[in-house]
Amino acid sequence: METQVELSKEPLIPENGDLFDIIIIGAGPAGMSAALCAGRARLKILVLDKAMPGGQTSTAYHIHNYLGFPTGILGSDLSHRMEDHLDDYNIHYSCEGVDDIGQIHSAEKNVQTDLGNFYRTKAIIVASGLVPKELGMPFEKQFLGRGVSYYAQCDGESYRDKDVVVIGGGNCACYAAEHLSKFVKSLTLVHRSDYINAVNNLREKIFNNPKINILWNSEVVDAFGIDHLDKLKLYNRTTQQHTWIDARAVFIYVGRIPEKTIMSLDLNVDEDGYVITDEYMRTNIKGIYAAGDIRSKQIRQIATAVADGMIAAINVERDVLGL
Numbered sequence: 001m002e003t004q005v006e007l008s009k010e011p012l013i014p015e016n017g018d019l020f021d022i023i024i025i026g027a028g029p030a031g032m033s034a035a036l037c038a039g040r041a042r043l044k045i046l047v048l049d050k051a052m053p054g055g056q057t058s059t060a061y062h063i064h065n066y067l068g069f070p071t072g073i074l075g076s077d078l079s080h081r082m083e084d085h086l087d088d089y090n091i092h093y094s095c096e097g098v099d100d101i102g103q104i105h106s107a108e109k110n111v112q113t114d115l116g117n118f119y120r121t122k123a124i125i126v127a128s129g130l131v132p133k134e135l136g137m138p139f140e141k142q143f144l145g146r147g148v149s150y151y152a153q154c155d156g157e158s159y160r161d162k163d164v165v166v167i168g169g170g171n172c173a174c175y176a177a178e179h180l181s182k183f184v185k186s187l188t189l190v191h192r193s194d195y196i197n198a199v200n201n202l203r204e205k206i207f208n209n210p211k212i213n214i215l216w217n218s219e220v221v222d223a224f225g226i227d228h229l230d231k232l233k234l235y236n237r238t239t240q241q242h243t244w245i246d247a248r249a250v251f252i253y254v255g256r257i258p259e260k261t262i263m264s265l266d267l268n269v270d271e272d273g274y275v276i277t278d279e280y281m282r283t284n285i286k287g288i289y290a291a292g293d294i295r296s297k298q299i300r301q302i303a304t305a306v307a308d309g310m311i312a313a314i315n316v317e318r319d320v321l322g323l
């Protein structure tokens with residue numbers, strides 16, 4: 001199913017200093033699910049996202065494992081459907097990044113944004129998700145937007161008929177390689193180990209794709225280009241040899257890490273930086289809840305993010321608003 005869904009109607013715009021029942025940070029699946037649940041309870045809600053609604057889902061390809069879509073759905077279409085679902089509720093929305101949260105231990109907290117606004121609220125649901133992990137190589141910043149990308153779904157089309165590299169060996173790297181291989185000139189998958197850690201059918205697709213060349217036990221260690229990326233330097237961990245290959249783009253998929261912008265909050269986090277909650281999505285700070293991929297948990301998928309968002313909203317209603 002690859003239907004194009006109409007964009008949502010205009011949401012309500014918040015005013016600087018407004019008081020809300022709930023402020024939801026992040027409009028990915030967890031944040032939108034929380035907004036839906038709170039909207040149905042007729043609460044005064046503000047959703048803030050520093051980017052377009054949809055979160056990681058809008059950067060995903062074909063989603064095959066979300067219940068109700070037996071033939072799958074494009075990530076961008078699912079994002080639009082989720083956004084569309086919120087239309088009938090009075091939800092305030094603003095495209096602003098949350099920089100800080102003040103008065104965190106008070107009954108009325110305030111949220112400060114990168115546009116210089118602040119909003120007051122009785123409860124906060126942190127649903128700020130994950131961001132791509134960087135390799136930590138100088139060339140990433142040097143060529144960002146000029147050949148280095150973390151989003152094949154969004155940026156891939158610019159490299160039609162070009163030589164392209166994907167770094168990584170997990171599900172996301174394999175989906176990216178499979179997607180790009182349909183229209184690039186050559187696709188090299190560079191992986192530091194000798195095992196592809198992806199679901200079985202995806203692994204088979206990668207192995208059987210004649211356009212994908214896998215370089216095992218290899219790392220990208222340097223890059224060269226004048227105005228734009230042109231070549232990548234590889235290091236083979238087995239032979240300990242260096243080689244250069246042509247690459248107009250490199251897509252980096254070496255994992256995702258928790259979004260850290262609002263982590264100055266003294267929220268309890270696990271050793272990897274994920275927010276610890278109880279099963280009600282409560283954090284260690286009264287009135288602050290966390291939902292979705294940002295949480296310390298086993299499975300990070302759309303289904304679990306949606307479930308977390310709903311649980312968080314229900315418990316805000318009960319704990320904070322006494323409904």
Ligand SMILES: Cc1cc2nc3c(=O)[nH]c(=O)nc-3n(C[C@H](O)[C@H](O)[C@H](O)COP(=O)(O)OP(=O)(O)OC[C@H]3O[C@@H](n4cnc5c(N)ncnc54)[C@H](O)[C@@H]3O)c2cc1C
Binds near residue numbers: 052055060130
């Ligand atoms: C390439 C790819 C493919 C995937 N494929 C699948 C799949 O097939 N099936 C599946 O179930 N899952 C898939 N996933 C995982 C799925 O997308 C995530 O589990 C899900 O999106 C998590 O939802 P979330 O709402 O917790 O976080 P996110 O989707 O990460 O959304 C968080 C939102 O918070 C916003 N935000 C962050 N910080 C701030 C801030 N300070 N202020 C304001 N806003 C902020 C971000 O802009 C973002 O929109 C895929 C992920 C990727 C990257």
